[in-house]
Amino acid sequence: MIEIENLSKDFRGKRFKKVQAVNSVSFSVGDGEVLGLLGPNGAGKTTIMRLLGTVLKPSDGSARVGDFDVRQYPNDVRRVLGVLPEYWGLYERFTPREHLHLFGKFYRMRGPTLENRIDELLSLLDMDEYADRPCKRFSKGMSQKVALARALIHDPSHLLLDEPTAGLDVMSARQVRTLITRAREEGKCVIVSTHILSEAERLCDRLVFLDHGQVVAEGTPTELCQQAGVDSVEDAFLTLVGREDVELVA
Amino acid sequence: MSIIWTVWRKETSEVLRDRRRLVWNLVTAFILMPLLFVAPTAFLLMRTTRQLSNTATIPVQGTQYAPALMTYLKMEADIEVVETEDVEALIREKQFMGGLIVPPGFEEKIESGEAVTLQLVTDQSKSMNVLRTRLLEALESYRDGLLAERLQAYDLPDDFLQPFRVEQRNAATATETTGSYLSLLLPGIVLAFGLSAGMQMAVTTNAGEKERLTLEPVLFTPVSRTQLVLGKLLAVLTNVIAFFVSMGLSIILAVIGFVLVLFARGSFSGVTSVDVPSPDAFASMAPQMGTYSISPLAVVLFLFSVIPVLLLGASIQIAISTWARNSDEAYGYLNPINFLSTLLMFALILMEDFVPKLWHYSIPIFGTILSMRDLLTGKWQPAALIIMFIASLVYAVLAISLAVWMYRREEVLFRT
Numbered sequence: 001m002i003e004i005e006n007l008s009k010d011f012r013g014k015r016f017k018k019v020q021a022v023n024s025v026s027f028s029v030g031d032g033e034v035l036g037l038l039g040p041n042g043a044g045k046t047t048i049m050r051l052l053g054t055v056l057k058p059s060d061g062s063a064r065v066g067d068f069d070v071r072q073y074p075n076d077v078r079r080v081l082g083v084l085p086e087y088w089g090l091y092e093r094f095t096p097r098e099h100l101h102l103f104g105k106f107y108r109m110r111g112p113t114l115e116n117r118i119d120e121l122l123s124l125l126d127m128d129e130y131a132d133r134p135c136k137r138f139s140k141g142m143s144q145k146v147a148l149a150r151a152l153i154h155d156p157s158h159l160l161l162d163e164p165t166a167g168l169d170v171m172s173a174r175q176v177r178t179l180i181t182r183a184r185e186e187g188k189c190v191i192v193s194t195h196i197l198s199e200a201e202r203l204c205d206r207l208v209f210l211d212h213g214q215v216v217a218e219g220t221p222t223e224l225c226q227q228a229g230v231d232s233v234e235d236a237f238l239t240l241v242g243r244e245d246v247e248l249v250a
Numbered sequence: 251m252s253i254i255w256t257v258w259r260k261e262t263s264e265v266l267r268d269r270r271r272l273v274w275n276l277v278t279a280f281i282l283m284p285l286l287f288v289a290p291t292a293f294l295l296m297r298t299t300r301q302l303s304n305t306a307t308i309p310v311q312g313t314q315y316a317p318a319l320m321t322y323l324k325m326e327a328d329i330e331v332v333e334t335e336d337v338e339a340l341i342r343e344k345q346f347m348g349g350l351i352v353p354p355g356f357e358e359k360i361e362s363g364e365a366v367t368l369q370l371v372t373d374q375s376k377s378m379n380v381l382r383t384r385l386l387e388a389l390e391s392y393r394d395g396l397l398a399e400r401l402q403a404y405d406l407p408d409d410f411l412q413p414f415r416v417e418q419r420n421a422a423t424a425t426e427t428t429g430s431y432l433s434l435l436l437p438g439i440v441l442a443f444g445l446s447a448g449m450q451m452a453v454t455t456n457a458g459e460k461e462r463l464t465l466e467p468v469l470f471t472p473v474s475r476t477q478l479v480l481g482k483l484l485a486v487l488t489n490v491i492a493f494f495v496s497m498g499l500s501i502i503l504a505v506i507g508f509v510l511v512l513f514a515r516g517s518f519s520g521v522t523s524v525d526v527p528s529p530d531a532f533a534s535m536a537p538q539m540g541t542y543s544i545s546p547l548a549v550v551l552f553l554f555s556v557i558p559v560l561l562l563g564a565s566i567q568i569a570i571s572t573w574a575r576n577s578d579e580a581y582g583y584l585n586p587i588n589f590l591s592t593l594l595m596f597a598l599i600l601m602e603d604f605v606p607k608l609w610h611y612s613i614p615i616f617g618t619i620l621s622m623r624d625l626l627t628g629k630w631q632p633a634a635l636i637i638m639f640i641a642s643l644v645y646a647v648l649a650i651s652l653a654v655w656m657y658r659r660e661e662v663l664f665r666t
Contacts, residue, residue: 012661054659055469078472089464091260093267106254150467188655 001157002052002189005027007117009047023045024061024211027212029191029206031157034184036200037193038237040212045193046086046211049160052191053083058134065158066189072074088147092136093123096127096146099135100153105249107154121149125175141172148176160189165199177203201233213242253473257481261455262488279496289508300497301380309334309341312352319352319392327388337371348372350528355366360396363617399664409654428542429627434599437622440556441615445497445563447493448486449584452567455482457580460572475657479568483650488562548625553637555625558642559618563587565649572656606633615627 006024013019022044029035037045052058052063054074064068068076090099097118104114122131125145130138135146148164164180165173180203183190194200200207201221209216209224217224217240221233228236266272306331313320324331334340339347351369353359359366369390372382400411420427459465468478567584574580601619611617617638624630655660 053470055663075472078470081470083467083470085466086468087463087466089462089467091264091464092462093264102256102260103467103471106253106468106473108253108472117400137299147467 001028001031001064001066002191003064004048004052004061005063007048007051007058007063008060008161008217009044009051010059021213022051025210025213027218028060028217029189031189032184032187033206034180034190034192034204036204036207036211037191038195038197038200038207040195040241042212043210044213046162047208049085049162049191049193050084052077052160054078055083079154080156081158081160082151082154084148084151084159084161086162088143090135090138090143090146093134095132095134096149097131098124099146099150103150104153109154117153117155117225121152124179125149144168144176145172148179148182152179157188159188160193161190162193163186164192164194166194173199197234197237207233209237209240215235216240216242226234254481254484255476257478258315258484258488261482261485263453264317265451265454265485265489275496278498279500283497283500284504284507288511291508292511298380302384303351304383305330307346308366308380308381308467309337309346310352311335311350312356312531313336317352318357322351322395323388323390326391327384327650329385341371342371344373347376348385363400371575423539423567424629425543429544429623429629431600432542433623434602436626437619440536440622441559441619443493444556444560445587448490448560449567449581449587449645451486451489452482452564453571453574453577453580453584455485456568456571456575457577460574460663461576465663467602469663472505476654479650479654479657482568483561483564483653486508487560490564492562499506507517516635521656544626544628548628548630552625555564555621555638555642556633558639558646559615561646562614562642562649565653569653569656572653573665607635608637611635611638614642614645617641 005026007022007026008018008020009022011019011021025044025048027035032148037046037048047056051058052065052070053191054077058071062071064070065077066080070077094102100118100121101114104117104146109117122128125148127142127145127149130142135143135148138146144164144167148161151159151161161180164176168176177199180190180192184205192200194206204221206218206220207224208218217236219227221236224233224236224240225231229240230236230239305328310320310331313331313333320331323331330431334349340346341349348452349371351371353368356366357369359570370382370385370389372385374382397411398408401408422430460470465655567587570583571577571580574583597619606620611620611634621630621635621638624634
C-alpha cells in the first residue's frame with residue numbers, strides 16, 4: 001500500500017525563486033493494484049517518484065510506503081521499494097549480471113539466494129543472451145530491461161516505474177507489460193508514470209492525472225471518461241487537464 | 251561494513267576496466283617515467299664521455315708567442331691546436347666550441363715576471379660545453395707548474411702563497427644534515443602527489459556519477475549516504491596508495507636503469523678509461539651528506555602521519571566533486587589544489603629556519619609537514635606528534651562529515 005497525503009515539494013529556482021514541483025497531492029494505491037500517473041512533461045511525476053523513493057524530502061504533507069513513513073523510515077522504505085528511474089543509469093563497463101550482483105548486495109542479498117534470483121530475472125526478461133556482455137553498446141530496449149531487472153532484484157513489494165516502456169520495441173514493451181501484470185497478480189503495489197495513454201488505459205486499474213504539480217483528476221479509466229463526458233482516456237485527459245498543448249502518445 | 255566494501259569494489263573495478271586509462275598509467279609509471287629519468291642521463295654521459303675522451307681541437311690566435319704552452323696542451327692535455335687569425339669568428343660560425351687568444355710576447359713577459367692576460371674564448375650559449383672546463387683545467391695546471399718553478403727558483407716552500415688553510419667542520423649530526431636536505435623535498439613531494447593522485451578518482455566517482463546519471467539508482471537502494479561516501483573514500487585512497495606503489499617501483503626501475511647506464515658508459519665511445527662520474531664517485535659524495543640513519547619507528551610514524559592528510563584531502567575532493575555539476579566543473583575547482591600543493595613545496599624551502607611552537611602542529615597540513623621534517627631530521631617530540639595526529643584526524647573526520655553532508659543534500663545531488 002502506498003498512501004500520499006497533501007504531499008508538496010518546492011525547490012529553490014533561479015534567483016532564489018520558489019518553484020512548486022508538487023502541490024498538495026493526495027492519492028493511494030492498494031496492494032495488487034496498478035496506478036498510472038499521467039501528465040505532461042513537468043507535471044511532477046518524476047518528483048513524486050523521487051519523494052516516494054526517499055531521494056527527495058517532502059516540503060510538506062506525508063507519504064507512506066507499506067508500513068513506513070518516508071520521512072521517518074527512509075531506509076525501510078527503500079528496502080521494500082523497487083524503482084525504475086527515468087534515466088537507467090547503467091555502468092557501461094559492467095554486464096547485466098554484474099549490475100544485478102551489485103544491486104543485490106546493496107539489498108544485502110548473498111550466496112545462492114542472489115544467484116538464483118539473478119538467473120530467474122535474466123530468464124524472465126529474456127536477457128540470457130547478453131547477460132555477460134558489458135552494457136556499453138546496449139540498445140534502449142536492452143538497457144531498459146537491465147534497469148528493470150535491477151529494480152526487481154530484491155523482489156520488492158512496491159514498485160515505482162518511470163516510463164517503463166518508453167523507447168522499447170513492440171516485443172520488449174509487451175514483456176514489460178506482462179511483468180507489470182504479473183506483479184499485480186502477486187499482490188504488489190505498482191505505480192507507473194507514463195505519458196503513453198493507450199498503455200495506461202490497458203495496464204492500470206486507476207489513473208491519476210497530474211498537471212503543474214497538482215492532481216487534476218483521479219479514478220478508473222471508465223470513471224474518468226464519464227467525469228469528462230467523453231469516450232476515450234485521451235479526450236478525458238485533454239478535457240480534464242484543460243490543455244491542448246500537452247505531448248501525449250495515444 | 252560489507253556495503254562499504256561493495257561500493258569500494260564497484261568503484262575500483264570500474265576504474266580498472268577503463269583499459270585506456272589503465273594502460274596509459276602503467277606505461278607512464280613503468281616505461282615513460284624511468285625512461286625520462288634514464289634517457290637524458292645516458293645522453294649526457296655519452297656526450298660528456300665523447301668530449302672528455304677524444305682529442306680536442308681548438309683554434310689559437312698567436313701560437314708563435316707561446317710555443318711552450320702549445321706543446322704542453324698537445325702533450326699533457328691531448329688538445330690539438332689550429333693556428334688562426336680570428337678565433338672569435340670561427341667560434342661564432344660554430345666551427346669550434348672554444349679557443350685561445352695569446353697576446354704578443356706572452357712567454358717573454360712570463361719569464362720577466364710581468365703580468366700577462368690570456369684570453370679564453372668559448373660559446374657560452376652551449377650549456378653542455380665541457381671543453382671550457384677542460385681548457386681552463388689545462389691552463390691552470392700549466393700556470394701552477396710555472397708558479398712552482400718560480401717558487402723553487404727563489405727557494406720558497408710550495409705553500410708560500412697560501413699562508414693558511416680553511417677547514418670546514420659540520421656542527422650538525424649526519425642525520426640532521428641529510429635529514430634537512432630530505433625534509434626540504436620529501437614532505438612536499440609526498441603531500442603534493444598524495445593530494446593530487448586521488449583527484450581523478452574523486453571526480454570520476456562523484457561528479458562523474460552525477461554526469462552519467464548512475465548515482466540516482468544507487469540512492470534508491472538502502473545503502474546509506476555514509477556507507478556510500480566511505481566506500482568512495484576507500485576507493486580514492488586505494489588509488490593514491492596504488493599511485494605511490496607504482497611511483498616507488500618506477501623510481502627503483504629508474505635507479506636500476508641509471509646504474510646500468512653508468513656501468514655501460516665505456517661502450518658508448520669505445521673507450522674504457524674516461525673521467526666521468528662512476529658509481530664510486532657517488533659514494534664519494536657520502537662524507538658531504540654524512541651517514542644518514544632513521545629509526546624504524548620514525549619511518550612508521552612518517553608513513554602514518556601521511557594517512558590523516560590523505561583522508562582529509564580525499565574527503566575534500568569528494569565533497570567538492572559531489573557539489574560540482576559535472577567532471578569539468580569539478581576539475582575546475584580541484585586543479586587549484588595542485589597549485590596549492592606546489593606552493594607548499596616552496597613554503598618548505600623558506601621554512602628552513604622556522605622554530606615551531608607546539609600549537610603549530612595543530613594547523614592542518616602545515617603541522618604534518620613540520621612533523622615529517624622532525625621525523626626525517628631525528629628531532630621529533632612525542633607531544634608534537636600526538637597533537638599533529640589528533641588534530642589531523644579531527645580535520646579528516648570533519649572533512650568526511652562534510653562529504654556525507656553533501657551527499658545528504660538533495661540540491662547538491664540533483665545540481666546538474
